[in-house]
Amino acid sequence: MRWLALWLCLGTCSSCSGAQSALDPAGEEARQIADLFWLMAIAGGFIWLTVIGLLVHATRHERTPIDERIASRLIFWGGAAIPSLLLFLLLGYALWLMPGLRPFARAGEANGLRIEVTGEQFWWRVAYHLADGGVPILSANEIRLPVGERVEFLLKSTDVIHSFWIPALGGKMDMIPGRVNRLSLATKPGTYRGPCAEYCGTSHALMTFTAVAMQPAAFREWLSVRANPSPGASLPGRDIFLRNGCGACHRVAGTQAEGGVGPDLSHMGSRGTIGAGVLPTDDEAVRSFIAHPHLIKPGSKMPDFNMLPQQDIAEIASWLKGLE
Ligand SMILES: [Cu+2]
Numbered sequence: 001m002r003w004l005a006l007w008l009c010l011g012t013c014s015s016c017s018g019a020q021s022a023l024d025p026a027g028e029e030a031r032q033i034a035d036l037f038w039l040m041a042i043a044g045g046f047i048w049l050t051v052i053g054l055l056v057h058a059t060r061h062e063r064t065p066i067d068e069r070i071a072s073r074l075i076f077w078g079g080a081a082i083p084s085l086l087l088f089l090l091l092g093y094a095l096w097l098m099p100g101l102r103p104f105a106r107a108g109e110a111n112g113l114r115i116e117v118t119g120e121q122f123w124w125r126v127a128y129h130l131a132d133g134g135v136p137i138l139s140a141n142e143i144r145l146p147v148g149e150r151v152e153f154l155l156k157s158t159d160v161i162h163s164f165w166i167p168a169l170g171g172k173m174d175m176i177p178g179r180v181n182r183l184s185l186a187t188k189p190g191t192y193r194g195p196c197a198e199y200c201g202t203s204h205a206l207m208t209f210t211a212v213a214m215q216p217a218a219f220r221e222w223l224s225v226r227a228n229p230s231p232g233a234s235l236p237g238r239d240i241f242l243r244n245g246c247g248a249c250h251r252v253a254g255t256q257a258e259g260g261v262g263p264d265l266s267h268m269g270s271r272g273t274i275g276a277g278v279l280p281t282d283d284e285a286v287r288s289f290i291a292h293p294h295l296i297k298p299g300s301k302m303p304d305f306n307m308l309p310q311q312d313i314a315e316i317a318s319w320l321k322g323l324e
């Protein structure tokens with residue numbers, strides 16, 4: 001029993017920090033939410049300990065009749081007044097935090113960059129709309145952010161309700177078909193993980209993304225590289241990719257592949273994972289994703305291609321990995 005308690009305790013503590021923890025805040029909004037959590041937990045713990053203390057006291061001590069006046073005062077203060085006051089204070093604190101957590105609250109401080117993220121089954125479509133209003137830069141399953149600058153997110157969905165959540169940076173926000181929900185976030189340097197926080201189908205649990213916060217200069221450099229086709233796009237693997245119809249669903253800038261059904265693969269090789277966080281971007285994983293995405297992500301809208309010769313799959317995979 002004691003070991004079980006210790007194990008449970010260690011288990012919960014180890015989840016207090018890391019890339020996907022609301023208790024290890026790296027942004028203003030997440031810090032406020034974490035403060036609220038700790039205050040609630042401490043106040044709740046205090047109330048619980050007091051009540052349990054009184055209960056233990058009552059069972060240990062000899063019962064003697066008490067004066068009716070004292071009893072009714074005890075019930076008034078201990079049973080109604082103090083609990084109401086405490087709840088009122090906690091509610092007041094939470095309501096006081098709320099305006100700052102509302103989507104438009106700090107939009108005025110945003111740096112002009114808007115990142116449009118669309119929930120799909122079961123991946124994230126990402127488009128960077130620059131302040132100058134030029135052609136958006138397309139990507140998927142990974143979001144890059146400039147450190148310390150406030151960025152506005154436009155959250156959408158094409159199919160069912162998904163929910164966008166980077167626990168280390170802020171609260172979650174639903175992505176609702178036919179609507180655009182806004183969120184603004186600023187961050188410290190680091191790499192964070194975001195899950196889809198609204199059950200959206202079979203592979204809901206396999207729908208995650210990485211948010212990488214980079215120094216502003218490095219971020220602008222990163223964007224300007226992504227604005228152009230990858231030098232790898234003209235290498236020979238391209239023809240096998242095009243010949244097998246991949247371009248009907250995927251776009252690779254600088255080639256005839258202009259599909260918009262699946263993730264943009266123009267710079268796939270520079271992303272750390274494929275399949276919305278399920279596999280690392282290494283040769284073997286890319287090959288197996290192309291051959292049988294359904295074994296990896298049940299319900300995915302990418303068809304299996306295991307009928308292609310192994311050699312073709314290998315060449316496509318290494319071409320895609322080279323798109324940096
Ligand atoms: Cu989802």
